[in-house]
Amino acid sequence: MKTNEPQNHGGCPFNLLGQTTDSQRLDSASAQPNASRNRPGNPSRRLALRHMGGGMVAGLAGASLAGCAATAQTQASAAHAANVTNAPLSNAARPQDRVPFYGVHQAGITTARPANGMVASFAVLADTPEELERLFQRLTERAAFLTQGGEVPEQDPRLPPVDSGILGPTVEPDALTITVSLGASLFDERPWLAPHKPRHLQRMTRFHNDALDASLCHGDLNLQICANTADTAIHALRDMIKNLADQMVLRWKQEGHVPIVQPSADGSVASARNFLGFRDGSANPDAGDAAVMNQVVWVGAARNEPTWAEGGTYQAVRIIRNFVERWDRTPLREQEQIFGRTKMTGAPLDAAESTEFEVPDYTKDPEGLQTRLDSHIRLANPRTPESEENLMLRRPFNYSNGVAKNGQLDQGLLFICYQANLEKGFIEVQRRLDGEPLEEYIKPVGGGYFFTLPGVRDAGDFYGSGLMAVVRDAGHKGANNSAPHNAASMNPTSTGLV
Numbered sequence: 446m447k448t449n450e451p452q453n454h455g456g457c458p459f460n461l462l463g464q465t466t467d468s469q470r471l472d473s474a475s476a477q478p479n480a481s482r483n484r485p486g487n488p489s490r491r492l493a494l495r496h497m498g499g500g501m502v503a504g505l506a507g508a509s510l511a512g513c514a515a516t517a518q519t520q521a522s523a524a525h526a527a528n529v530t531n532a533p534l535s536n537a538a539r540p541q542d543r544v545p546f547y548g549v550h551q552a553g554i555t556t557a558r559p560a561n562g563m564v565a566s567f568a569v570l571a572d573t574p575e576e577l578e579r580l581f582q583r584l585t586e587r588a589a590f591l592t593q594g595g596e597v598p599e600q601d602p603r604l605p606p607v608d609s610g611i612l613g614p615t616v617e618p619d620a621l622t623i624t625v626s627l628g629a630s631l632f633d634e635r636p637w638l639a640p641h642k643p644r645h646l647q648r649m650t651r652f653h654n655d656a657l658d659a660s661l662c663h664g665d666l667n668l669q670i671c672a673n674t675a676d677t678a679i680h681a682l683r684d685m686i687k688n689l690a691d692q693m694v695l696r697w698k699q700e701g702h703v704p705i706v707q708p709s710a711d712g713s714v715a716s717a718r719n720f721l722g723f724r725d726g727s728a729n730p731d732a733g734d735a736a737v738m739n740q741v742v743w744v745g746a747a748r749n750e751p752t753w754a755e756g757g758t759y760q761a762v763r764i765i766r767n768f769v770e771r772w773d774r775t776p777l778r779e780q781e782q783i784f785g786r787t788k789m790t791g792a793p794l795d796a797a798e799s800t801e802f803e804v805p806d807y808t809k810d811p812e813g814l815q816t817r818l819d820s821h822i823r824l825a826n827p828r829t830p831e832s833e834e835n836l837m838l839r840r841p842f843n844y845s846n847g848v849a850k851n852g853q854l855d856q857g858l859l860f861i862c863y864q865a866n867l868e869k870g871f872i873e874v875q876r877r878l879d880g881e882p883l884e885e886y887i888k889p890v891g892g893g894y895f896f897t898l899p900g901v902r903d904a905g906d907f908y909g910s911g912l913m914a915v916v917r918d919a920g921h922k923g924a925n926n927s928a929p930h931n932a933a934s935m936n937p938t939s940t941g942l943v
């Protein structure tokens with residue numbers, strides 16, 4: 446059964462079923478999808494193509510010519526593409542905003558980032574394929590309801606209410622997305638699942654500047670929950686915890702948000718600022734360009750991954766504390782040199798009078814006189830032909846956790862990124878960033894690596910259906926060879942709680 450093969454072809458933003466790709470999702474009349482939050486002249490698209498260099502552009506151009514019947518739609522969509530890290534507009538978010546649930550890919554990756562986001566990581570209790578499938582089906586039912594909204598059913602008052610009630614009798618969708626990802630431990634601790642692990646999925650190991658808190662790392666399964674309001678995200682988490690209490694246990698969570706901005710007079714939208722005061726997301730690849738996303742984000746047929754994984758992506762999560770008091774005492778020029786961008790506009794330092802969307806040209810600055818060689822953006826993306834394969838889609842949130850024991854603010858970045866190849870994406874880029882001057886001001890304390898499942902296709906489908914199909918298939922073959930189908934039930938460590 447090939448339920449998870451992506452159906453997007455080349456640069457076509459519409460799949461063969463006529464669904465939009467998830468960067469165009471958001472169906473409230475009042476809602477502002479990525480598409481309508483465009484910047485003048487569509488700079489993010491120019492950027493995506495320009496910073497990739499010749500080889501990839503040629504490949505993408507070829508791909509976009511092939512296989513797309515809806516050429517006019519493609520062009521229209523590309524012209525309206527924008528960045529997931531645009532700051533949410535203060536007048537745009539509505540409780541009725543609905544991000545479609547069904548699709549080739551999960552929502553919450555290339556869809557516009559709303560004002561609130563959270564990562565909640567769970568230990569999975571399922572020991573058998575049957576139990577895991579039940580978990581995935583239950584997760585699917587709850588996520589489909591919560592993200593699309595509806596009336597809360599009434600219940601016999603002698604029983605606990607169906608819903609926490611924190612949103613009242615009607616659950617509005619509020620741009621809610623719930624994105625489900627699996628950790629390496631889920632596979633490693635279940636012999637019947639281990640052979641089907643995505644190729645690059647691994648447990649996150651420590652980098653040079655990390656001070657990882659074990660209670661904030663890893664997990665068998667995580668939910669990235671994003672919504673217009675924090676209450677909607679918390680409501681969704683509570684619903685999941687209540688309805689899946691016998692199947693998974695919460696281990697850690699980190700909530701975050703991005704600042705909303707007033708709409709500008711010319712209709713342009715800037716990237717939101719992080720807690721160090723810099724625009725964050727300016728150079729993100731164009732999430733509205735299906736061909737770019739196929740190259741950078743989605744696992745496709747050419748990736749030598751298990752077939753069930755196609756349409757999914759690798760997620761890296763990092764909880765990165767910012768030492769904001771120290772940063773606020775650092776001279777502006779030094780701050781700008783550390784990032785390689787001007788603080789107020791976000792423009793690159795070699796084009797300081799331009800905008801955040803201007804592309805730096807490092808070939809004219811080989812010694813790093815304008816943009817230091819060890820600046821954050823130059824290390825993260827040196828913009829050479831070789832570094833094209835290290836691109837990623839970032840979708841971070843700022844977090845504020847109160848006051849640390851030493852009296853300093855516990856603030857930072859809930860860094861989330863997606864890429865088709867974890868090694869070449871996050872891991873390689875983080876290796877390059879090891880030792881960067883920014884490290885004096887940041888401390889990664891948690892996170893993990895996960896594989897984000899392909900999308901749920903329709904009402905008959907469920908999260909992980911392709912994975913469960915291959916597990917069943919292997920079980921039948923095993924049974925024919927007299928091997929036990931459910932070896933995990935004999936494995937004392939298979940609860941995922943270790």
Ligand SMILES: C=CC1=C(C)c2cc3[nH]c(cc4nc(cc5[nH]c(cc1n2)c(C)c5CCC(=O)O)C(CCC(=O)O)=C4C)c(C)c3C=C
Pocket residue numbers: 719721723724725726727728729763765766767784786821822823825826837857858860871874875878887
């Ligand atoms: C390993 C990947 C990355 C980590 C971890 C990371 C942490 C981090 N970043 C900022 C702030 C900014 N990052 C910016 C650009 C940028 N960062 C990464 C990767 C990681 N960042 C990439 C790939 C890029 C794009 C580089 C490029 O293509 O030019 C910027 C500049 C604006 C932008 O493009 O977003 C800022 C600002 C913080 C504060 C942080 C950890 C706390």
Ligand SMILES: [Fe+2]
Pocket residue numbers: 821825
């Ligand atoms: Fe960064």
